[in-house]
Amino acid sequence: MNPQQLGLKLAPEKEPASVIVIDGVSEKPTDNVRDVERLLPPQPVQFEVASVKRARPDVHDGFCGGTPGGGFQATAETLSRLVATAWDVHWDHIDEMIVGMPKWMDTARYDILAKPSSATTGPPPPGTSFVDDNLRVMLRTLLIDRFRIKAHYEDRLVDAYTLVHQPQPKLLVDGVKNRYRSVRVAIASRSKQRPSRISAVPGWREAEHQVPPAG
Numbered sequence: 001m002n003p004q005q006l007g008l009k010l011a012p013e014k015e016p017a018s019v020i021v022i023d024g025v026s027e028k029p030t031d032n033v034r035d036v037e038r039l040l041p042p043q044p045v046q047f048e049v050a051s052v053k054r055a056r057p058d059v060h061d062g063f064c065g066g067t068p069g070g071g072f073q074a075t076a077e078t079l080s081r082l083v084a085t086a087w088d089v090h091w092d093h094i095d096e097m098i099v100g101m102p103k104w105m106d107t108a109r110y111d112i113l114a115k116p117s118s119a120t121t122g123p124p125p126p127g128t129s130f131v132d133d134n135l136r137v138m139l140r141t142l143l144i145d146r147f148r149i150k151a152h153y154e155d156r157l158v159d160a161y162t163l164v165h166q167p168q169p170k171l172l173v174d175g176v177k178n179r180y181r182s183v184r185v186a187i188a189s190r191s192k193q194r195p196s197r198i199s200a201v202p203g204w205r206e207a208e209h210q211v212p213p214a215g
Contacts, residue, residue: 046141047072050114062109066131072139074112079147080105082112085131086140087151096158114142 033039055076064074064085074082080094080101089097116138131139143149 045137046145047114047138048117050112050142050146052110052112052142052146055109055111059109064112064131066135067115069115070135071115072112072131072135073114074110076109076111078106078109079143082110082139082143083149086136086143088133088136093158099156112142114138 059076062075062077062081064072064077064082067073080098081091083089083098083101083105084091084094087098
């Protein structure tokens with residue numbers, strides 16, 4: 001059911017709202033503080049130490065995510081999901097966005113515990129397995145090194161949704177405006193004080209109406 005069938009219309013209008021007004025700006029930023037390179041060292045691209053091993057065969061509930069200080073931990077997680085996490089692919093689209101994986105990547109599970117050379121970030125949000133971009137780069141480097149992964153990007157056709165215009169169906173104006181139901185109305189012939197009954201398909205309540213006598 002689209003908005004038009006409900007008698008609704010989406011129309012652009014003007015409404016009051018708080019906006020940001022730029023009163024002044026300089027194209028050239030101010031100078032950096034002295035020794036900025038020392039104070040802001042480059043982000044690490046790999047973990048300082050990492051343990052990668054096969055998970056216990058009786059554990060099937062996988063989990064992976066960031067740990068306080070910029071580390072990473074995975075428990076009984078499949079390699080396909082680990083690769084998807086490292087390359088920022090949503091788990092629901094692994095089969096579409098990652099091709100050429102051997103079948104065992106969906107079943108073989110691994111435990112990973114990795115730590116960077118120094119604390120790079122604070123703890124992840126409580127109750128989440130948040131992995132930021134820096135952590136993805138380090139996880140990608142680790143997986144490429146330990147599993148000898150060779151991969152590349154290329155353009156391929158994948159499933160996607162496209163919003164297109166569709167002509168609206170003609171609405172009924174003399175009856176029930178609902179294309180999911182059909183109502184048959186039968187009115188008895190008019191006679192003196194004779195009631196008539198409006199009948200409808202199941203799901204509609206019958207209503208009795210008084211028909212005025214014929215002139």
